[in-house]
Amino acid sequence: MTKVDRRILKTQETLKKAVLELMAEKRFDGITIQDLSDRANVSRGTIYLHYMDKYDLLDKLIESHINELRERCEAAADMDFISGSLIWTEYFEHNYSFFSMMLASKGAPYFRNRFLDFLLEEFRDEVDVTKGKNQGLSEDLTVRFVATAYVGVVEWWFTNDKPIPHQTLAKQLGTLLERNCN
Template sequence: MSKVDRRILKTQEALKTAVIELMAEKNFDDITIQDLSDRANVSRGTIYLHYMDKYDLLDKLIETHINELRKRCKAPAEVDFVKGSLIWTEYFESNYSFFSLMLASKGAPFFRNRFLEFLVGEFQNEVDNTQGRNFELNKDLVVQFLASSYVGVVEWWFTNERPVTHQVLAEQLGTLLERICE
């Protein structure tokens, strides 16, 4: 695997930071390439060397965070729902500016759908409808309910500016997941 030039990484990071900062100030649709260029202190041409447009930049930023959450899902089998939720809520906390913009504002409504789609995929293997509490329930319905609920609670947490700590959020989400999935 070839090593990526540090200058490229630095430019891409500056652009990702710029888009988040600008989205905190105004609607994404109102952000121009010139705004991004000015904020990141790079030329417009440099932006187009890395991204097709501002939508591509935002899409890559979203994909970076979804991939990081996916990577964190690959936890050892002995991790229960509470510990697994803590892994995620720590990530939400450490990337507060991104997630709060994506979930608590009108900045990027398509992020919510991507996050939901990701969670549906992750929860697909957690729901067993062949026995227990979910016996004979429609598995797709249960998974959709679970993923939608999870997104809704995380969205509530950001919208209300973290009314509980990320540890409490993880503990309670994990407990709820255990009740539904076991």
Template sequence: MSKVDRRILKTQEAVRKAVIELMSEKNFDDMTIQDIADKANVSRGTIYLHYVDKYDLLDKLIESHINQLRVLCEAGAELEFIEATQIWTEYFAENHTFFSLMLTSKGAPYFRTRFTDYLIEEVRKEVNVTKGKNEGFDHEVIVQFIASALVGVVEWWFSNESPIPHQALAEQMGRLLERNLS
């Protein structure tokens, strides 16, 4: 595997950071590649070396966060729900600006859909309708219910400027998952 040039990584990080900063100032649709280039202190051509357009850039930014959530989910696969949820809420807190922008009115409208789709994929692995509290329920109803609830709670947390500490959020979400998936 070839090593990526540190200058490329620094440039890509500057561009990603610029997009997030600009999204806190204006709607994504009103943003231009020139705005991003100016904020990142790079040329437009440099951005086009790495991304097709601003939508590709945003898509790759979103995908990188979804992929990191996948990694965290795999790392927490053997943990109890509360401990696994703690890993997620720490990541949300560390990347507060990104998730807050994506889940509020200034965010990219399709992030919520991508996030929901990812959670559906993960919850589907956990739901058991052959025994326990969910016995006899339709598998897909339970999956949709839990994934939508998780998105709603996370969205509420960011939209209301983190009204409880991320540790408390993790504990309560973990307990709710235990109740509904055990």
């Protein structure tokens, strides 16, 4: 495995932080490379050494969080829904600024769809339409219902500035998942 230079990692982290800070101030479409350059205190050329454009930077930032959630899903594979949800809500809590920015009105409009696509993929294996309450229902419809509801609740939690503790969110989401996936 190739070791990445710490200076490269530091520059990339600085640029990711800068884009989030700028998104707190204005819509993503209004952010320029010069804005990023000024905020991160790097040259425009440095930005282009690491990313093709601002969309590439945002895509990489989003993908890093989706990949982390995917790894947490794999780690929680043998857990019940409540314990698995706690792992996620702890991650949401720890990365509050990113998720609240992405799910708030000034956030990247395509993040919600990317997050939903990820959840559709993850919940596909969890929904069972061969027995129980979901027997005879369309698998696609049921998976979409569960994933969309999950996104909606997480979005509500962030846009309302965490009205309940993340542990309570995890317990209630886990309970709802158990009711709707089995």
